[in-house]
Amino acid sequence: MTDSAIDGPAMPLSPKPRPPRSIPVGPALALATMAAVLLVWSIASARGWVSPVFLPSPLRVAQAIHRAATEGYANALLWQHVAASLWRVLAALVATMAVGIPVGVLIATSRVGRGILDPLVEFVRPLPPLAYLPLIIIWCGIGEPSKILVIGIAMLAPIVISTAAGLRAAGESQIRAARAFGATRWQVVRYVLLPAALPSILTGIRIALGAGWTTLVAAELVAATRGLGYMIQFAAQFLVTDMVIAGILVISALATISEIGLRLIERRFVPWIGKN
Amino acid sequence: MTAPQRPDAVLSLGDVTLRYGAAAPVLAGVSLAIRRGEFVSLIGRSGSGKTTVLNLAAGFLGPSSGQVLIDGRSVRGPGPERAVIFQDDGLLPWLNVAANVALPLKLAGIGAEARRRVALDLLGSVGLADQGDKPIWQMSGGQRQRIGLARALAARPEFLLMDEPLGALDAMTRERMHGLILKLWRDSHAGALLITHSIEEALFLSTRVVVLTPSPGRITHEEKTLWGRRFLAGEDPRALRSEPEFIAARERLVDAIHAREAA
Numbered sequence: 183m184t185d186s187a188i189d190g191p192a193m194p195l196s197p198k199p200r201p202p203r204s205i206p207v208g209p210a211l212a213l214a215t216m217a218a219v220l221l222v223w224s225i226a227s228a229r230g231w232v233s234p235v236f237l238p239s240p241l242r243v244a245q246a247i248h249r250a251a252t253e254g255y256a257n258a259l260l261w262q263h264v265a266a267s268l269w270r271v272l273a274a275l276v277a278t279m280a281v282g283i284p285v286g287v288l289i290a291t292s293r294v295g296r297g298i299l300d301p302l303v304e305f306v307r308p309l310p311p312l313a314y315l316p317l318i319i320i321w322c323g324i325g326e327p328s329k330i331l332v333i334g335i336a337m338l339a340p341i342v343i344s345t346a347a348g349l350r351a352a353g354e355s356q357i358r359a360a361r362a363f364g365a366t367r368w369q370v371v372r373y374v375l376l377p378a379a380l381p382s383i384l385t386g387i388r389i390a391l392g393a394g395w396t397t398l399v400a401a402e403l404v405a406a407t408r409g410l411g412y413m414i415q416f417a418a419q420f421l422v423t424d425m426v427i428a429g430i431l432v433i434s435a436l437a438t439i440s441e442i443g444l445r446l447i448e449r450r451f452v453p454w455i456g457k458n
Numbered sequence: 459m460t461a462p463q464r465p466d467a468v469l470s471l472g473d474v475t476l477r478y479g480a481a482a483p484v485l486a487g488v489s490l491a492i493r494r495g496e497f498v499s500l501i502g503r504s505g506s507g508k509t510t511v512l513n514l515a516a517g518f519l520g521p522s523s524g525q526v527l528i529d530g531r532s533v534r535g536p537g538p539e540r541a542v543i544f545q546d547d548g549l550l551p552w553l554n555v556a557a558n559v560a561l562p563l564k565l566a567g568i569g570a571e572a573r574r575r576v577a578l579d580l581l582g583s584v585g586l587a588d589q590g591d592k593p594i595w596q597m598s599g600g601q602r603q604r605i606g607l608a609r610a611l612a613a614r615p616e617f618l619l620m621d622e623p624l625g626a627l628d629a630m631t632r633e634r635m636h637g638l639i640l641k642l643w644r645d646s647h648a649g650a651l652l653i654t655h656s657i658e659e660a661l662f663l664s665t666r667v668v669v670l671t672p673s674p675g676r677i678t679h680e681e682k683t684l685w686g687r688r689f690l691a692g693e694d695p696r697a698l699r700s701e702p703e704f705i706a707a708r709e710r711l712v713d714a715i716h717a718r719e720a721a
Binding site: 353355356357358359360361362363364365369373374377378380452453454 | 516518536537538540541542544546547548549550551552561562564565566593594595609613
């Protein structure tokens, strides 16, 4: 090594840090995509490419949302439709978690439980809601429980499967350590397997909520008088396309909000994901 | 419900053979006794059944024939009088440092306040006094292994079973951990069983080194040592390791481990 190499200018240890961007790339692209869709939509309806009966302009859809919110549509104000749908989806989620998490635990921890429950879950999993809807009406009538049940069945498989998979993902050494300290079978489930499964269960809940919103319209086919699915069907019968699109946008907004909420919960309660 | 403290308890394997099905036995006629206050290291090539011996002592496995006994009583499974430490520390990332240390007490149904007191006390003894409220995933590998040691001692075990606890650590951290393990072993007056692939580590820590030879796994050599005790008495570890007797003992162990290949 020569003197100049020693005395010369020091190599930079790391490239110069980039100045922080005001908006991260991901959200910026997402906003740009949405703006582009809105633009094409506006041009298509302004130029008359598509009949307004099939594709009303964004402005008319916004007016429809405003109308539903202030004057009401299909026997109720928009917030009442939202509240009815939200209640059904959340009630179904709570009920399904109460059933699905224990079922997932049994499938993951007991050979007998797996033998009995796994085929049942696998049977329900691929069924389309519209296929079992008539059966639910015959069995349970046309009341609120039927609607919640239809949504709940659609949510069951994601929650059961994610719980079972999460429990199996617990570290062998964590389980053995707990057993070495004299943990009972139940204590291993309670203090090791279930906490370890939490990230997976949260993912399952996110998938289940998606399935729930998907099933909402089917559930509200059953003699509903309130609800976003009902509002969309009501509007569709009279070819009120702007209200149909308004309903779709509101459902999509609710699903997005619940997804963001779950991600925040994830960050708050399982900060250790991927750090072990 | 911490372990009953019997100062002279003995954990022993008596003529233990272990085989899976019709295959050749993993262990054949292994007899080994660990008294409290003793520090036994188990070394041998991979496949010699070191971990199997520890799993039998811990109660994770049962012998095909022979006995595993504590004070003459047959071992039927894991128990609070035996603590196990693995190379993969098995700490729970959803609990903070103190709650991890207190886990054995929680499993034993001890109240939150008493648990925390014991945990903070133990964290002090492993040099992590003010780290109790930190999340596990902010700890370094060496810190995690210390937390694992503190947790193992929380239930005041009579025996400390360690399966390559320092295997994942760098050399400098290992050396610092040696001193800590020796102090904890002395203060807890536990009987220790250490599995390691480092002959020097075995010699330096133990009161007795046992060599296991594979296929089938059996004990072929024993070496009594005293360097650990001399280190605890205040002697310089580097001077101890360069003593001729230390080097001679190391060579005898190397020969014993590779004896079969030469034959």
